[in-house]
Amino acid sequence: MQVDKIICHCRQLLTLSGSRAPRTGTAMSDLGLIPDGALAIRDGRIEAVGETAEILARYSTDEVIQARDSVVLPGFVDCHTHPVFVHTREDEFAQRLAGKSYVEIAKSGGGIRSTIATTRAADEDQLYELARKRIQRMIGQGTTTLEAKSGYGLDTESELKQLRVIDRLAHDLPIRIVPTFMGAHEFPAEYKDDHPAYIDILCDEMLPAVAEQGIAQFCDIFTEAHVFSIGESRRVLNCAREHGLRLKMHADEIEPIGGAELAAELECVSADHLGAASDAGIEALRKAGVIPVLLPATLFSLRSKSYARGREMIDRGLPVAIATDYNPGSCNCDSLPLTMSIACLQMGLNPAEALCASTVNAAHALGLAGDVGSLEPGKSADFTIWDIPSLNFLPYHLGSSHLTGVFSRGNRIWGTEL
């Protein structure tokens, strides 16, 4: 059979095949490793995977890419990011190190409200250009599918503006970008003393507009003490579901207020952060089949003494995913390889689990596991090529990147010719 392209002589091809369901337990360590592996690609999709000799015998092509001595992985799925904003907040990083609290920083004009102010003031093209550069850097770290949230507008027009930016990025960039509406990221200053009024705007104005324009697939909310309560979150998420959006939550990041339990009750696709989730909440997530999306780089950036219980969640049978949480405040990390290192070192995942968490299970956290997250016939030919001896090298090494090629839908989108 004629195909468009064959990638062959991958020293190790890690397929992670057999990933229809989110992976749990020891299945998270099953790499589906093919030594001297090859991929046959047709119309941007994987036609076949196998050993090089077998693939070359069964398929013919005009384009053979030799990946000798390289490890080939599924492209990373970064299932939790906030890339649409104006200014980075590195000076707050220094202020936190000098001992200033988040409240002090907020009072002196910093914090998320400063991001909201400049995002509201920015025009769409400026936001687009800034986010595009950031996402190109993520691609250069191996990301081929990205979830991107709004949530720095907090008024109807500014939220729609962010979502339009994400929509343009999804159209223009050569990777998959999944848009998430997060008007419930914080209460804007003008409603800080009138939460019910902002909830009304979310439910009566923003969500109908987002649904009508069809520019978000998910709705997310920051459910946390002093932000959106359990009751407020339930109302917003139920409304989002009525408008056809799938549900995500920032749940129990700092205090265990029952966010995980609510995510289970509402059967959210994912519950994210979970640094303080209770035992009951974790068990509820497991029973409800909610993906726990852990964000180890955020806890690292915030100098947290404790981390979400990733090791324990895997041991209890939850299909853990990890993501960068790229944002201007708490975590300016654009690299899933570094996030994997932190997940291993600070949460106790093993390298294979960390890979599964940032590919297969992350794809499930976006409802995209039919298309991406593993290298199997029928799926999109999204993969990355690494000059490393084995997967273990990826989280073991810190610093320079050994990535040499990124392919999306079968096309090279980053890296040099092999």
Added chain:
Amino acid sequence: MQVDKIICHCRQLLTLSGSRAPRTGTAMSDLGLIPDGALAIRDGRIEAVGETAEILARYSTDEVIQARDSVVLPGFVDCHTHPVFVHTREDEFAQRLAGKSYVEIAKSGGGIRSTIATTRAADEDQLYELARKRIQRMIGQGTTTLEAKSGYGLDTESELKQLRVIDRLAHDLPIRIVPTFMGAHEFPAEYKDDHPAYIDILCDEMLPAVAEQGIAQFCDIFTEAHVFSIGESRRVLNCAREHGLRLKMHADEIEPIGGAELAAELECVSADHLGAASDAGIEALRKAGVIPVLLPATLFSLRSKSYARGREMIDRGLPVAIATDYNPGSCNCDSLPLTMSIACLQMGLNPAEALCASTVNAAHALGLAGDVGSLEPGKSADFTIWDIPSLNFLPYHLGSSHLTGVFSRGNRIWGTEL
């Protein structure tokens, strides 16, 4: 005056000027920032630093490099690395995550003794090629001066072989490389039950040969419980001094056995690691003017619950330096920017202190502060160019690199044309 090259319109030129002595206390936060800065370069050295208008008025040149919108820093000085070995040990990383102890790993053939076995067996060209690639990656992270240790040979010929490799690298690569003899890195297996015999070889055979061949500037030793005792270390280091070598120590990394105190007694140039150094040891270092070289990425890679007390040492007036500790076992980190992030987040340094620790004070830890570590007239024109808004961005951001140019002795050695 005619100069060879002018780098101008640096949005921020961080000179760290005034660095004749190691920096302590609040002086570690003094960046010597020149807005719209410029460097005039002649014969590979800095002729002048100043504002762009002033430099362009005083100097003429045929080569002007516009660094508009960039931050320019002194090249990094990585003052503690072990880059000469054969195989990386990523599988041990996975074994440690799976709960295996260092002793179990060593018993199953891993650990430093596996590195020693392959390093002994390797020919010099193989070691050279492997180390060269690693150091080129370090250059790509902004390092322009590097200390490189032997210590994976542990017999006279194998140690000399490693030092010859370092000597060739110093000759061939466009950065400064400082060679350190570390035959006392561990007791080789054949002397594990006869420490005095190995000490005799170190003192009577290796050190005289190293001195005669003139291929090391420093002698380092791993002073630690179950490795080299205080008494053994004193004998080796005194012998090294008699042979004209300057002294460094791996001191009190894991247990406080008095390594810092010995470093002070012997007036070592630096005492490195210090994760478990006692209060008295820290005070002794301060009084003796020994540079404490902290290795935050190592503690991170080893999943340490506690870190060397960097914040406290600075507050007590010690001239803290940081380094990557790049090696195949405990820390495969080749990036000083990431090391700065970890120093900030896990040791509480501020970004300016982390920069001082990886430039000025690191240069003092190599006795090279007359030449490198800051951007001042007369020093080598070693600098890096960054597409970042300010220094704070460097440790704040995690993942992709914003480095765009590396210059050594006035020549671009990495990066694209601006």
